[in-house]
Amino acid sequence: MLGAGTTLKCAGECWEMPVPAVTLQTFQMQMRFDGLLGFPGGLVKPSEESLEAGLTRELQEEVGVPVAVTADDYVSSHLAPAPPCLITHFYTKKIEEAELIDIERAAVATAADHGLEVLGMVRVPLYTLRNGGGLPWFLSHSFISNSRAQLLEALQRLGLVPLRALEEAVRQADVRRADQGEPH
């Protein structure tokens, strides 16, 4: 599963920004240069290319292999409430395990952005362990913009995690974040 998005600046020029993720009953996210977790992607200029073409281009730069994204892979759009007021267009793409492994290898071997915009790629654990680990602990990390909400929406829409388990994972993650927020 590979998901991706695009963003439209709400003022001035129309820049579009793609974003993605990968799986095998897992999603793929990345550690960004700013230390936050997010999906691959970037700004797209709609006057020069379609959202999908821009996202495909950004994926090539960030994961190192050509992953063709089409309008059929579109999931949702979201206007960021804070400046620079980007609209993120989110896409997901189902891929085979062999493709996932190709992407993981290319991301560190040939991707132009490795070590610069991207500090590493990680699979998202879609399970909950007996001790509470797995998806709930993963959701307690720090994410860029609305990428955590995009992840949750995609997991629900694609049926990758049962709704009840997803709600419980979010609840546990919020408890953990509240605990972490206390001085220590």
Added chain:
Amino acid sequence: MLGAGTTLKCAGECWEMPVPAVTLQTFQMQMRFDGLLGFPGGLVKPSEESLEAGLTRELQEEVGVPVAVTADDYVSSHLAPAPPCLITHFYTKKIEEAELIDIERAAVATAADHGLEVLGMVRVPLYTLRNGGGLPWFLSHSFISNSRAQLLEALQRLGLVPLRALEEAVRQADVRRADQGEPH
């Protein structure tokens, strides 16, 4: 830079557990199967092997290449306050950029634990961006056991981040974690 540690169970059998990290003025950490960030490593049985031999073995499994750790690479030991009361022995190892890239590639190509115990490896941003991103945001993630403290100790001891910048990054990370802990 590659750091690693080992852990000694405080009751019953003596199991030792190694842990690591990598750089090029960056540290390397991993996304664990339980959704937390941490260093590579694992349990070591001192009656069967030295801490360093056990850590070298665990590194082979988790990063896919032989990284020989010696007593000279030792940094510190720490007793976990909660059960199972492991003592983590932390090691760091300075490596060249070419070795770092070899490790990143092997970690997804040949490491036995990839996709199982390890969901991905990430470089730690050792800088602070103008918008506050970088190390401060990275430190606001969720870490296993004392691995965040181990990271901070290593960055200080090795002089990779100036003390003043490190203290400010921790302060900002704690503010961010407190904000994230609020219901949303």
